[in-house]
Amino acid sequence: MVDILGVGAAALDMIASVPHFPEPDEKVDAKQYTFLPGGVTANYVTGVARLGLFSAGFVGALGNDEAGNILLQDFKKEGVDTTLIKVKNTSSATNFILLTDDGDKAIIQSPFFMGTRLDIPQDIDMEYILNAKLIHTTCVHKEASDYIVQEARKNKGDEILISFDLEKQVISAHGKDQILKFLDYVDLLVPQKLGITELTGERYPADAAKVIMKKKRNLKLIAVTLGGEGCMITYRKGTNIQQKIFPAFKINPVDVTGAGDAFNAAFTVGFLKGWDYIKIAEVSNAAGALNCLKIGARTGMCSLQEVEDFVYTNR
Template identity: 30%
Template sequence: MEQKPKITVVGSINMDLVTIASPLPNIGETVFGDQFQMNPGGKGANQAVASARLGAHVQLIGCVGNDRFGKDILEHLQKEGVDVSNVEPVTEVTATATIIVSNQDNSIIVVPAANNHVTAAFVESKRDVIAGSDILILQLEIPLEGVIKAAEIAKENGVTVILNPAPIQELSSELVKNIDYLTPNEHEQLLLKKDRRSEELDGKLIVTKGSQGVSILEGNQETTIPAYTIDVVDTTGAGDAFNGGLALALCRGFNLREACKYGNAVAALSTTKLGAQTGMPTREEVEEFMRSQF
Protein backbone atom coordinates (compact mmCIF):
# COMPACT_ATOMS: atom_id res chain seq x y z
CA MET A 1 0.00 0.00 0.00
CA GLU A 2 1.29 3.46 -0.91
CA GLN A 3 2.33 5.44 2.15
CA LYS A 4 0.46 8.71 2.51
CA PRO A 5 2.58 11.88 2.37
CA LYS A 6 2.66 13.73 5.70
CA ILE A 7 1.67 17.35 5.20
CA THR A 8 1.27 19.79 8.07
CA VAL A 9 -0.53 23.10 7.60
CA VAL A 10 -0.11 25.90 10.13
CA GLY A 11 -2.60 28.61 9.37
CA SER A 12 -5.95 30.28 9.38
CA ILE A 13 -9.36 28.73 9.89
CA ASN A 14 -12.38 30.87 8.94
CA MET A 15 -16.06 30.70 8.24
CA ASP A 16 -16.57 32.07 4.72
CA LEU A 17 -19.68 34.18 4.12
CA VAL A 18 -20.04 34.18 0.34
CA THR A 19 -22.34 36.53 -1.58
CA ILE A 20 -22.69 36.47 -5.36
CA ALA A 21 -23.83 39.78 -6.80
CA SER A 22 -23.61 41.51 -10.16
CA PRO A 23 -23.16 44.39 -10.38
CA LEU A 24 -21.47 45.28 -7.09
CA PRO A 25 -22.99 48.18 -5.13
CA ASN A 26 -21.38 51.60 -5.13
CA ILE A 27 -20.74 53.38 -1.82
CA GLY A 28 -24.10 54.07 -0.18
CA GLU A 29 -25.99 51.91 -2.68
CA THR A 30 -28.03 48.76 -2.01
CA VAL A 31 -28.37 46.01 -4.62
CA PHE A 32 -29.98 42.57 -4.62
CA GLY A 33 -27.57 39.66 -4.54
CA ASP A 34 -28.00 36.48 -6.55
CA GLN A 35 -26.85 33.85 -4.03
CA PHE A 36 -25.47 33.40 -0.50
CA GLN A 37 -23.51 30.54 1.03
CA MET A 38 -21.79 29.95 4.36
CA ASN A 39 -18.81 27.60 4.02
CA PRO A 40 -15.77 26.66 6.13
CA GLY A 41 -12.69 28.48 4.79
CA GLY A 42 -9.46 30.21 5.71
CA LYS A 43 -6.29 29.73 3.68
CA GLY A 44 -4.87 27.25 6.16
CA ALA A 45 -8.00 25.10 6.29
CA ASN A 46 -8.47 25.36 2.51
CA GLN A 47 -4.96 24.08 1.84
CA ALA A 48 -5.43 21.31 4.39
CA VAL A 49 -8.62 20.10 2.70
CA ALA A 50 -7.00 20.36 -0.74
CA SER A 51 -4.10 18.14 0.34
CA ALA A 52 -6.34 15.69 2.20
CA ARG A 53 -8.65 15.19 -0.79
CA LEU A 54 -5.57 14.46 -2.89
CA GLY A 55 -4.57 11.62 -0.58
CA ALA A 56 -2.19 13.12 1.97
CA HIS A 57 -2.24 12.59 5.73
CA VAL A 58 -2.82 16.20 6.78
CA GLN A 59 -2.44 17.70 10.23
CA LEU A 60 -3.83 21.20 10.70
CA ILE A 61 -2.43 23.47 13.42
CA GLY A 62 -4.54 26.49 14.31
CA CYS A 63 -7.29 27.98 16.46
CA VAL A 64 -11.05 28.39 16.23
CA GLY A 65 -13.48 30.13 18.53
CA ASN A 66 -15.47 28.25 21.14
CA ASP A 67 -18.64 29.08 19.23
CA ARG A 68 -21.02 27.50 16.72
CA PHE A 69 -18.83 28.41 13.75
CA GLY A 70 -15.83 26.76 15.39
CA LYS A 71 -17.72 23.56 16.21
CA ASP A 72 -19.19 23.33 12.70
CA ILE A 73 -15.78 23.85 11.10
CA LEU A 74 -14.07 21.17 13.20
CA GLU A 75 -16.81 18.68 12.38
CA HIS A 76 -16.51 19.51 8.69
CA LEU A 77 -12.70 19.18 8.64
CA GLN A 78 -12.88 15.79 10.36
CA LYS A 79 -15.31 14.59 7.68
CA GLU A 80 -12.80 15.77 5.07
CA GLY A 81 -10.14 13.55 6.62
CA VAL A 82 -8.08 16.36 8.14
CA ASP A 83 -6.46 15.63 11.52
CA VAL A 84 -7.68 18.47 13.78
CA SER A 85 -6.22 17.18 17.04
CA ASN A 86 -3.91 20.23 17.01
CA VAL A 87 -6.66 22.77 16.40
CA GLU A 88 -7.61 24.37 19.71
CA PRO A 89 -10.79 26.25 20.59
CA VAL A 90 -10.17 29.63 22.26
CA THR A 91 -12.47 32.15 23.92
CA GLU A 92 -12.21 34.49 20.90
CA VAL A 93 -14.85 34.09 18.19
CA THR A 94 -14.00 32.13 15.05
CA ALA A 95 -12.47 34.13 12.20
CA THR A 96 -14.74 35.15 9.33
CA ALA A 97 -14.13 36.03 5.70
CA THR A 98 -16.76 38.02 3.84
CA ILE A 99 -16.38 37.17 0.15
CA ILE A 100 -18.12 39.06 -2.65
CA VAL A 101 -18.12 37.24 -5.98
CA SER A 102 -18.91 39.25 -9.12
CA ASN A 103 -18.27 38.21 -12.72
CA GLN A 104 -16.08 35.29 -11.59
CA ASP A 105 -13.73 37.55 -9.56
CA ASN A 106 -13.81 38.03 -5.81
CA SER A 107 -13.09 40.57 -3.08
CA ILE A 108 -12.49 39.42 0.49
CA ILE A 109 -12.56 41.00 3.97
CA VAL A 110 -11.07 38.85 6.76
CA VAL A 111 -11.66 39.37 10.50
CA PRO A 112 -8.85 37.27 12.14
CA ALA A 113 -10.33 36.80 15.64
CA ALA A 114 -9.25 33.32 16.87
CA ASN A 115 -6.51 33.13 14.22
CA ASN A 116 -4.61 35.74 16.24
CA HIS A 117 -3.94 33.05 18.87
CA VAL A 118 -1.61 31.10 16.58
CA THR A 119 1.44 32.72 18.18
CA ALA A 120 5.07 31.61 18.33
CA ALA A 121 4.44 30.01 21.73
CA PHE A 122 1.41 28.14 20.42
CA VAL A 123 3.36 26.87 17.39
CA GLU A 124 6.31 25.86 19.60
CA SER A 125 3.93 23.64 21.55
CA LYS A 126 3.31 21.74 18.29
CA ARG A 127 7.02 21.26 17.50
CA ASP A 128 6.86 17.47 17.28
CA VAL A 129 4.01 17.56 14.77
CA ILE A 130 5.91 19.90 12.44
CA ALA A 131 9.18 17.99 12.85
CA GLY A 132 7.53 14.75 11.76
CA SER A 133 6.19 16.14 8.48
CA ASP A 134 7.33 15.76 4.89
CA ILE A 135 6.15 19.26 3.95
CA LEU A 136 4.93 22.28 5.91
CA ILE A 137 2.52 24.76 4.29
CA LEU A 138 2.23 28.30 5.66
CA GLN A 139 0.32 31.49 4.83
CA LEU A 140 0.10 34.96 6.40
CA GLU A 141 -3.42 35.04 7.88
CA ILE A 142 -2.01 34.23 11.34
CA PRO A 143 0.49 36.29 13.39
CA LEU A 144 3.83 36.56 11.61
CA GLU A 145 5.64 35.36 14.74
CA GLY A 146 3.78 32.04 14.43
CA VAL A 147 4.78 31.71 10.78
CA ILE A 148 8.43 32.45 11.57
CA LYS A 149 8.49 29.90 14.40
CA ALA A 150 6.87 27.19 12.26
CA ALA A 151 9.37 27.71 9.42
CA GLU A 152 12.25 27.67 11.90
CA ILE A 153 11.13 24.36 13.41
CA ALA A 154 10.66 22.84 9.96
CA LYS A 155 14.10 23.90 8.75
CA GLU A 156 15.76 22.55 11.90
CA ASN A 157 14.21 19.16 11.12
CA GLY A 158 14.75 19.00 7.36
CA VAL A 159 11.09 19.60 6.47
CA THR A 160 10.36 21.31 3.13
CA VAL A 161 8.55 24.64 3.61
CA ILE A 162 6.04 26.27 1.25
CA LEU A 163 4.95 29.81 2.13
CA ASN A 164 1.94 31.30 0.37
CA PRO A 165 2.54 35.01 1.20
CA ALA A 166 -1.07 36.14 1.47
CA PRO A 167 -2.18 38.61 2.54
CA ILE A 168 1.15 40.12 1.57
CA GLN A 169 3.40 41.81 4.12
CA GLU A 170 7.10 42.44 4.55
CA LEU A 171 9.06 39.23 4.99
CA SER A 172 12.07 39.16 7.31
CA SER A 173 15.39 37.60 6.32
CA GLU A 174 14.88 35.27 9.27
CA LEU A 175 11.75 33.90 7.62
CA VAL A 176 12.94 33.88 4.00
CA LYS A 177 16.07 31.82 4.78
CA ASN A 178 13.85 29.00 6.09
CA ILE A 179 11.51 28.94 3.07
CA ASP A 180 12.02 26.51 0.19
CA TYR A 181 9.20 27.74 -2.06
CA LEU A 182 7.34 31.06 -2.03
CA THR A 183 4.05 31.13 -3.97
CA PRO A 184 2.77 34.70 -4.42
CA ASN A 185 0.24 35.77 -7.03
CA GLU A 186 1.16 38.55 -9.46
CA HIS A 187 -0.01 41.35 -7.15
CA GLU A 188 1.90 39.92 -4.20
CA GLN A 189 5.02 39.43 -6.33
CA LEU A 190 5.01 43.12 -7.33
CA LEU A 191 4.97 44.13 -3.67
CA LEU A 192 7.72 41.62 -2.86
CA LYS A 193 9.90 43.19 -5.59
CA LYS A 194 9.79 46.49 -3.69
CA ASP A 195 11.20 44.79 -0.59
CA ARG A 196 14.86 45.57 -0.07
CA ARG A 197 15.49 41.87 0.57
CA SER A 198 13.94 40.73 -2.72
CA GLU A 199 17.27 39.26 -3.87
CA GLU A 200 17.00 36.74 -1.04
CA LEU A 201 13.96 35.25 -2.79
CA ASP A 202 15.97 34.15 -5.84
CA GLY A 203 15.30 30.54 -6.73
CA LYS A 204 12.32 30.27 -4.37
CA LEU A 205 9.59 32.05 -6.33
CA ILE A 206 6.64 30.31 -7.97
CA VAL A 207 4.22 33.02 -9.15
CA THR A 208 0.59 32.06 -9.71
CA LYS A 209 -1.07 33.99 -12.57
CA GLY A 210 -4.60 32.61 -12.77
CA SER A 211 -5.55 31.87 -16.38
CA GLN A 212 -1.94 32.53 -17.40
CA GLY A 213 -0.63 29.60 -15.36
CA VAL A 214 2.38 29.84 -13.06
CA SER A 215 5.94 31.10 -13.52
CA ILE A 216 8.99 29.55 -11.88
CA LEU A 217 11.61 32.29 -11.40
CA GLU A 218 15.26 31.32 -11.08
CA GLY A 219 17.72 34.17 -11.49
CA ASN A 220 16.99 35.82 -14.85
CA GLN A 221 15.22 32.70 -16.13
CA GLU A 222 11.44 32.41 -16.10
CA THR A 223 9.71 29.13 -16.87
CA THR A 224 5.96 29.33 -17.50
CA ILE A 225 3.71 26.36 -16.80
CA PRO A 226 0.46 27.02 -18.73
CA ALA A 227 -2.92 26.92 -17.02
CA TYR A 228 -5.66 24.53 -18.07
CA THR A 229 -8.67 25.92 -19.95
CA ILE A 230 -11.87 25.27 -18.04
CA ASP A 231 -15.31 26.84 -17.45
CA VAL A 232 -14.90 28.96 -14.32
CA VAL A 233 -17.65 29.30 -11.70
CA ASP A 234 -15.75 30.76 -8.71
CA THR A 235 -12.02 31.48 -8.28
CA THR A 236 -12.21 31.56 -4.47
CA GLY A 237 -9.65 29.11 -3.09
CA ALA A 238 -7.90 28.46 -6.41
CA GLY A 239 -4.57 29.62 -5.03
CA ASP A 240 -5.03 27.40 -1.98
CA ALA A 241 -5.85 24.48 -4.27
CA PHE A 242 -2.62 25.10 -6.18
CA ASN A 243 -0.56 25.11 -2.98
CA GLY A 244 -2.18 21.92 -1.74
CA GLY A 245 -1.54 20.27 -5.09
CA LEU A 246 2.04 21.53 -5.28
CA ALA A 247 2.82 20.14 -1.82
CA LEU A 248 1.25 16.78 -2.59
CA ALA A 249 3.12 16.44 -5.89
CA LEU A 250 6.47 17.36 -4.32
CA CYS A 251 5.87 14.75 -1.61
CA ARG A 252 5.32 12.16 -4.31
CA GLY A 253 8.66 12.96 -5.95
CA PHE A 254 7.54 15.13 -8.88
CA ASN A 255 10.14 17.60 -10.14
CA LEU A 256 9.21 21.27 -9.68
CA ARG A 257 7.81 21.76 -13.19
CA GLU A 258 5.64 18.65 -13.01
CA ALA A 259 4.55 19.58 -9.48
CA CYS A 260 3.44 23.01 -10.74
CA LYS A 261 1.59 21.36 -13.64
CA TYR A 262 -0.21 19.13 -11.14
CA GLY A 263 -0.99 22.14 -8.95
CA ASN A 264 -2.44 23.93 -11.98
CA ALA A 265 -4.80 21.01 -12.60
CA VAL A 266 -5.96 21.03 -8.97
CA ALA A 267 -6.52 24.80 -9.12
CA ALA A 268 -8.42 24.58 -12.42
CA LEU A 269 -10.81 21.94 -11.13
CA SER A 270 -11.37 23.90 -7.92
CA THR A 271 -12.86 26.81 -9.90
CA THR A 272 -15.68 24.70 -11.33
CA LYS A 273 -17.70 24.85 -8.09
CA LEU A 274 -18.83 27.63 -5.77
CA GLY A 275 -16.87 27.93 -2.52
CA ALA A 276 -13.27 27.26 -1.57
CA GLN A 277 -13.22 23.88 0.17
CA THR A 278 -16.30 22.52 -1.58
CA GLY A 279 -14.51 22.88 -4.92
CA MET A 280 -11.35 20.97 -4.00
CA PRO A 281 -10.96 17.92 -6.28
CA THR A 282 -9.93 14.40 -5.33
CA ARG A 283 -6.77 12.67 -6.54
CA GLU A 284 -8.83 10.54 -8.94
CA GLU A 285 -10.54 13.60 -10.42
CA VAL A 286 -7.21 15.35 -10.97
CA GLU A 287 -5.57 12.36 -12.60
CA GLU A 288 -8.57 11.76 -14.88
CA PHE A 289 -8.65 15.45 -15.82
CA MET A 290 -4.95 15.52 -16.65
CA ARG A 291 -5.29 12.39 -18.81
CA SER A 292 -8.16 13.99 -20.69
CA GLN A 293 -5.99 16.97 -21.70
CA PHE A 294 -3.85 14.90 -24.07
Protein backbone atom coordinates in the same frame (compact mmCIF):
# COMPACT_ATOMS: atom_id res chain seq x y z
CA MET B 1 2.67 11.05 12.21
CA VAL B 2 1.24 13.65 9.81
CA ASP B 3 3.08 14.23 6.52
CA ILE B 4 2.05 17.82 5.73
CA LEU B 5 1.09 20.46 8.29
CA GLY B 6 -0.52 23.83 7.54
CA VAL B 7 0.12 26.65 10.02
CA GLY B 8 -2.43 29.44 9.80
CA ALA B 9 -6.10 30.33 10.06
CA ALA B 10 -9.52 28.89 9.35
CA ALA B 11 -12.69 30.89 8.71
CA LEU B 12 -16.34 30.40 7.94
CA ASP B 13 -17.07 32.03 4.58
CA MET B 14 -20.36 33.87 4.12
CA ILE B 15 -20.77 34.02 0.33
CA ALA B 16 -23.20 36.38 -1.38
CA SER B 17 -23.72 35.83 -5.12
CA VAL B 18 -24.36 39.22 -6.73
CA PRO B 19 -24.77 40.42 -10.35
CA HIS B 20 -21.88 42.88 -9.94
CA PHE B 21 -19.82 44.58 -7.25
CA PRO B 22 -21.80 47.52 -5.83
CA GLU B 23 -20.73 51.08 -6.50
CA PRO B 24 -20.48 53.48 -3.51
CA ASP B 25 -23.97 53.95 -1.99
CA GLU B 26 -25.43 51.31 -4.32
CA LYS B 27 -27.54 48.40 -3.08
CA VAL B 28 -27.50 45.10 -4.93
CA ASP B 29 -29.73 42.10 -4.33
CA ALA B 30 -27.96 38.84 -3.54
CA LYS B 31 -29.15 35.95 -5.69
CA GLN B 32 -27.81 33.37 -3.27
CA TYR B 33 -26.34 33.34 0.24
CA THR B 34 -24.15 30.44 1.38
CA PHE B 35 -22.08 29.53 4.45
CA LEU B 36 -19.06 27.32 3.72
CA PRO B 37 -15.75 26.46 5.45
CA GLY B 38 -12.77 28.53 4.33
CA GLY B 39 -9.53 30.18 5.41
CA VAL B 40 -6.40 30.00 3.24
CA THR B 41 -4.39 27.46 5.25
CA ALA B 42 -7.47 25.45 6.16
CA ASN B 43 -8.33 25.23 2.46
CA TYR B 44 -4.77 24.15 1.70
CA VAL B 45 -4.72 21.19 4.11
CA THR B 46 -8.16 20.12 2.87
CA GLY B 47 -6.77 20.14 -0.66
CA VAL B 48 -3.81 17.99 0.41
CA ALA B 49 -6.13 15.52 2.13
CA ARG B 50 -8.40 15.21 -0.91
CA LEU B 51 -5.50 14.55 -3.28
CA GLY B 52 -4.94 11.42 -1.21
CA LEU B 53 -1.16 10.99 -1.39
CA PHE B 54 -0.13 12.42 1.99
CA SER B 55 -1.79 12.90 5.36
CA ALA B 56 -2.52 16.51 6.35
CA GLY B 57 -2.98 18.36 9.62
CA PHE B 58 -3.97 21.88 10.67
CA VAL B 59 -1.99 23.93 13.20
CA GLY B 60 -4.08 26.82 14.48
CA ALA B 61 -6.91 28.01 16.71
CA LEU B 62 -10.69 28.17 16.48
CA GLY B 63 -13.28 30.00 18.55
CA ASN B 64 -15.62 28.19 20.95
CA ASP B 65 -18.74 29.04 18.95
CA GLU B 66 -20.97 27.50 16.31
CA ALA B 67 -18.67 28.62 13.48
CA GLY B 68 -15.68 27.05 15.21
CA ASN B 69 -17.55 23.78 15.64
CA ILE B 70 -18.56 23.76 11.97
CA LEU B 71 -14.92 24.25 10.97
CA LEU B 72 -13.67 21.57 13.36
CA GLN B 73 -16.22 19.00 12.21
CA ASP B 74 -15.42 19.75 8.57
CA PHE B 75 -11.71 19.07 9.20
CA LYS B 76 -12.63 15.71 10.71
CA LYS B 77 -14.96 14.87 7.82
CA GLU B 78 -12.16 15.60 5.35
CA GLY B 79 -9.65 13.44 7.22
CA VAL B 80 -7.50 16.40 8.30
CA ASP B 81 -5.63 15.76 11.57
CA THR B 82 -6.95 18.04 14.34
CA THR B 83 -4.45 17.15 17.08
CA LEU B 84 -2.78 20.57 16.96
CA ILE B 85 -5.96 22.67 16.91
CA LYS B 86 -6.66 24.77 20.00
CA VAL B 87 -10.13 26.08 20.86
CA LYS B 88 -10.07 29.58 22.32
CA ASN B 89 -12.66 31.50 24.34
CA THR B 90 -13.39 33.90 21.49
CA SER B 91 -15.33 34.21 18.25
CA SER B 92 -14.20 32.30 15.19
CA ALA B 93 -13.17 34.19 12.08
CA THR B 94 -15.95 34.81 9.55
CA ASN B 95 -15.22 36.21 6.11
CA PHE B 96 -17.69 38.06 3.88
CA ILE B 97 -17.29 37.23 0.20
CA LEU B 98 -19.01 38.91 -2.75
CA LEU B 99 -19.10 36.68 -5.82
CA THR B 100 -20.14 38.05 -9.22
CA ASP B 101 -21.69 36.26 -12.20
CA ASP B 102 -18.27 36.32 -13.88
CA GLY B 103 -16.68 34.42 -10.99
CA ASP B 104 -14.80 37.44 -9.67
CA LYS B 105 -14.62 37.86 -5.91
CA ALA B 106 -14.05 40.47 -3.22
CA ILE B 107 -13.27 39.38 0.34
CA ILE B 108 -13.77 41.30 3.58
CA GLN B 109 -11.60 39.49 6.09
CA SER B 110 -12.76 38.98 9.66
CA PRO B 111 -11.14 40.93 12.52
CA PHE B 112 -11.43 37.73 14.59
CA PHE B 113 -8.42 36.26 12.76
CA MET B 114 -6.34 38.05 15.38
CA GLY B 115 -8.33 36.53 18.24
CA THR B 116 -8.03 32.95 17.05
CA ARG B 117 -4.28 32.68 17.38
CA LEU B 118 -2.02 30.23 19.17
CA ASP B 119 -0.16 31.19 22.34
CA ILE B 120 3.58 30.79 21.92
CA PRO B 121 5.14 28.45 22.96
CA GLN B 122 2.60 26.72 25.19
CA ASP B 123 0.15 25.87 22.39
CA ILE B 124 2.83 24.43 20.12
CA ASP B 125 3.65 20.71 20.28
CA MET B 126 6.99 20.72 18.48
CA GLU B 127 7.61 17.03 19.15
CA TYR B 128 4.52 16.28 17.06
CA ILE B 129 5.36 18.86 14.40
CA LEU B 130 8.93 17.62 13.92
CA ASN B 131 7.62 14.35 12.46
CA ALA B 132 6.21 16.15 9.42
CA LYS B 133 7.73 16.05 5.94
CA LEU B 134 6.56 19.57 5.03
CA ILE B 135 5.27 22.64 6.88
CA HIS B 136 3.18 25.14 4.91
CA THR B 137 2.28 28.62 6.14
CA THR B 138 0.89 31.98 5.08
CA CYS B 139 2.38 33.90 8.04
CA VAL B 140 -1.07 35.31 8.83
CA HIS B 141 -0.12 34.57 12.45
CA LYS B 142 3.56 35.29 12.03
CA GLU B 143 4.59 34.65 15.65
CA ALA B 144 3.49 31.02 15.37
CA SER B 145 5.05 30.62 11.91
CA ASP B 146 8.35 32.12 13.08
CA TYR B 147 8.54 29.89 16.13
CA ILE B 148 7.63 26.69 14.30
CA VAL B 149 9.93 27.08 11.29
CA GLN B 150 12.86 28.20 13.42
CA GLU B 151 12.43 25.23 15.75
CA ALA B 152 12.08 22.93 12.75
CA ARG B 153 15.33 24.20 11.25
CA LYS B 154 17.14 24.04 14.59
CA ASN B 155 16.07 20.47 15.31
CA LYS B 156 15.76 18.90 11.86
CA GLY B 157 17.86 21.08 9.55
CA ASP B 158 16.80 20.49 5.95
CA GLU B 159 14.87 17.30 6.71
CA ILE B 160 11.57 19.21 6.84
CA LEU B 161 10.56 21.30 3.83
CA ILE B 162 9.10 24.75 4.47
CA SER B 163 6.53 26.14 2.03
CA PHE B 164 5.32 29.76 2.12
CA ASP B 165 2.20 31.15 0.45
CA LEU B 166 2.98 34.87 0.18
CA GLU B 167 0.11 37.33 -0.13
CA LYS B 168 0.33 41.11 -0.43
CA GLN B 169 -1.76 41.53 2.71
CA VAL B 170 0.89 39.81 4.86
CA ILE B 171 3.57 42.21 3.62
CA SER B 172 1.35 45.14 4.60
CA ALA B 173 0.85 43.63 8.05
CA HIS B 174 4.47 42.76 8.87
CA GLY B 175 6.65 44.82 6.53
CA LYS B 176 9.03 43.81 3.75
CA ASP B 177 12.06 43.36 6.00
CA GLN B 178 10.32 40.83 8.23
CA ILE B 179 9.05 38.83 5.26
CA LEU B 180 12.47 38.83 3.58
CA LYS B 181 13.99 37.57 6.83
CA PHE B 182 11.38 34.80 7.03
CA LEU B 183 12.36 33.68 3.51
CA ASP B 184 15.71 32.55 4.94
CA TYR B 185 13.87 29.48 6.26
CA VAL B 186 11.80 28.74 3.15
CA ASP B 187 12.36 26.04 0.51
CA LEU B 188 9.26 26.51 -1.65
CA LEU B 189 7.79 29.96 -2.28
CA VAL B 190 4.29 30.01 -3.78
CA PRO B 191 3.32 33.70 -3.98
CA GLN B 192 0.50 35.49 -5.71
CA LYS B 193 1.79 37.84 -8.39
CA LEU B 194 0.80 40.88 -6.31
CA GLY B 195 2.66 39.47 -3.31
CA ILE B 196 6.02 38.98 -4.99
CA THR B 197 5.92 42.29 -6.89
CA GLU B 198 5.02 44.14 -3.69
CA LEU B 199 7.89 42.47 -1.82
CA THR B 200 10.53 43.39 -4.41
CA GLY B 201 9.21 46.62 -5.90
CA GLU B 202 9.55 45.07 -9.35
CA ARG B 203 6.77 45.69 -11.85
CA TYR B 204 6.70 42.23 -13.38
CA PRO B 205 6.44 38.87 -11.55
CA ALA B 206 9.25 37.35 -13.64
CA ASP B 207 11.71 40.06 -12.59
CA ALA B 208 10.52 39.85 -8.99
CA ALA B 209 11.02 36.08 -8.85
CA LYS B 210 14.55 36.40 -10.23
CA VAL B 211 15.42 39.02 -7.62
CA ILE B 212 14.22 36.77 -4.79
CA MET B 213 15.90 33.67 -6.21
CA LYS B 214 19.23 35.51 -6.41
CA LYS B 215 18.94 36.88 -2.86
CA LYS B 216 17.81 33.66 -1.20
CA ARG B 217 20.07 30.76 -2.16
CA ASN B 218 18.10 28.44 0.12
CA LEU B 219 15.03 28.62 -2.13
CA LYS B 220 14.55 25.51 -4.24
CA LEU B 221 11.61 26.69 -6.30
CA ILE B 222 9.28 29.66 -6.77
CA ALA B 223 5.85 29.17 -8.30
CA VAL B 224 4.00 32.44 -8.91
CA THR B 225 0.25 32.04 -9.44
CA LEU B 226 -0.96 34.26 -12.29
CA GLY B 227 -4.70 33.79 -12.00
CA GLY B 228 -6.30 33.11 -15.37
CA GLU B 229 -2.88 33.16 -17.04
CA GLY B 230 -1.60 30.07 -15.21
CA CYS B 231 1.65 29.94 -13.26
CA MET B 232 5.33 30.75 -13.62
CA ILE B 233 8.00 28.43 -12.25
CA THR B 234 11.43 29.84 -11.34
CA TYR B 235 14.20 27.35 -10.59
CA ARG B 236 17.96 26.86 -10.68
CA LYS B 237 19.78 24.96 -13.40
CA GLY B 238 23.41 24.85 -12.40
CA THR B 239 24.41 28.44 -11.73
CA ASN B 240 21.64 29.85 -13.91
CA ILE B 241 18.10 30.86 -12.96
CA GLN B 242 15.49 29.47 -15.35
CA GLN B 243 11.83 30.43 -15.76
CA LYS B 244 8.89 28.89 -17.55
CA ILE B 245 5.24 29.93 -17.80
CA PHE B 246 2.59 27.20 -17.85
CA PRO B 247 -0.70 28.52 -19.24
CA ALA B 248 -3.95 27.99 -17.38
CA PHE B 249 -6.59 25.53 -18.52
CA LYS B 250 -9.50 27.20 -20.31
CA ILE B 251 -12.60 27.12 -18.11
CA ASN B 252 -15.68 29.18 -17.35
CA PRO B 253 -15.10 29.96 -13.66
CA VAL B 254 -17.97 29.95 -11.21
CA ASP B 255 -15.96 31.01 -8.14
CA VAL B 256 -12.20 31.61 -8.05
CA THR B 257 -12.04 31.61 -4.23
CA GLY B 258 -9.53 29.01 -3.05
CA ALA B 259 -8.04 28.35 -6.49
CA GLY B 260 -4.59 29.33 -5.25
CA ASP B 261 -4.99 27.08 -2.20
CA ALA B 262 -5.87 24.11 -4.42
CA PHE B 263 -2.86 24.98 -6.60
CA ASN B 264 -0.54 25.11 -3.59
CA ALA B 265 -1.80 21.78 -2.27
CA ALA B 266 -1.04 20.05 -5.56
CA PHE B 267 2.25 21.90 -5.95
CA THR B 268 3.67 20.85 -2.58
CA VAL B 269 2.36 17.30 -2.94
CA GLY B 270 4.00 17.04 -6.36
CA PHE B 271 7.30 18.36 -5.06
CA LEU B 272 7.28 15.85 -2.20
CA LYS B 273 6.54 13.05 -4.67
CA GLY B 274 9.54 14.08 -6.76
CA TRP B 275 7.59 14.91 -9.92
CA ASP B 276 9.32 16.93 -12.63
CA TYR B 277 8.46 20.63 -12.94
CA ILE B 278 6.22 20.09 -15.95
CA LYS B 279 3.99 17.59 -14.17
CA ILE B 280 3.95 19.68 -10.99
CA ALA B 281 2.83 22.77 -12.91
CA GLU B 282 0.22 20.94 -15.01
CA VAL B 283 -1.36 19.14 -12.07
CA SER B 284 -1.30 22.29 -9.92
CA ASN B 285 -2.93 24.40 -12.64
CA ALA B 286 -5.55 21.70 -13.10
CA ALA B 287 -6.29 21.49 -9.37
CA GLY B 288 -6.78 25.25 -9.26
CA ALA B 289 -9.00 25.23 -12.36
CA LEU B 290 -11.24 22.45 -11.04
CA ASN B 291 -11.77 24.33 -7.81
CA CYS B 292 -13.14 27.29 -9.80
CA LEU B 293 -16.04 25.24 -11.15
CA LYS B 294 -18.07 25.22 -7.92
CA ILE B 295 -19.08 27.83 -5.35
CA GLY B 296 -16.92 27.76 -2.24
CA ALA B 297 -13.23 27.82 -1.41
CA ARG B 298 -12.96 24.02 -1.12
CA THR B 299 -16.02 22.58 -2.81
CA GLY B 300 -14.23 21.85 -6.08
CA MET B 301 -11.05 20.37 -4.60
CA CYS B 302 -10.50 16.92 -6.09
CA SER B 303 -8.64 13.64 -5.76
CA LEU B 304 -5.40 13.18 -7.69
CA GLN B 305 -7.15 10.81 -10.10
CA GLU B 306 -9.80 13.42 -10.90
CA VAL B 307 -7.11 16.07 -11.42
CA GLU B 308 -5.03 13.83 -13.69
CA ASP B 309 -8.13 12.90 -15.71
CA PHE B 310 -8.82 16.62 -16.20
CA VAL B 311 -5.24 17.19 -17.41
CA TYR B 312 -5.51 14.28 -19.86
CA THR B 313 -8.81 15.43 -21.37
CA ASN B 314 -7.88 19.12 -21.57
CA ARG B 315 -4.38 19.03 -23.04
